[in-house]
Amino acid sequence: MAARVRASAMAIGVAIGVGAPAYASSSADELVRQARSHEAAHEEDVAARRYTEALTIDPLHADAWMGLGDLRVKLGEAPEAERVYSAAIERIPSLWVARSRRAHVRWGLGRHADAEQDLEAYADAKGEAAAYRELAGWFGDDGRVPAQLATWRHLLSMATHTGDAPAAKEAERMVRALVVLADGADPAASPTDTDETRRGLARMAARAR
Secondary structure (H helix, E strand, O other), X not given: OHHHHHHHHXXXXXXXXXXXXXXXXXXXXXXXXXXXXXXXXXXXXXXXXXHHHHHHHOOOOXXXXXXHHXXXXXXXXXXXXXXXXXXXXXXXXXOHHHHHHHHHHHHHOOOHHHHHHHHHHHHHHHOOHHHHHHHHHHHHHOOOHHHHHHHHHHXXXXXXXXXXXXXXXXXXXXXXXXXXXXXXXXXXXXXXOOHHHHHHHXXXXXXXX
């Protein structure tokens, strides 16, 4: 199956043109519909072919790109899924959901720096608090406390701007804890707390993720 998928990706990669006429888009829509039907019936090989055929007709068909990438994820083919999402981003730079999906694939592959970069780009583009929260958690998992602190400060600013009092309260609590954990790495920090206090704050930060 992997060989067929790689061949399909190559076929998509050589497709030319900046768009597709209406009749082509309509045909691609039908192929995507068929792909989803085959996928629901657990006929993954056929579904992958239909998604690929749709992209051959219309290389800018967002649903076909996402369907093919998500299918690869579902089948546990993370490297191939990353290639599909990357091709989608190259073709459709505004397809931010593909960048978010690629971030999660890259995180699962252990490519944390690349994953964080992707998720940050997605969060910045969409202004999505949930994405920033997840990004802060990733920074925390990687021990990047200053980056985690900066992200929670941004979440605090967002919550204050939107008047979301519960979110602002949570962000304030996280910022206070992370200022201590950041120690000298954060120019705004001036910690005087004991090691035990800092360990308690670290546990609090972990629970909040």
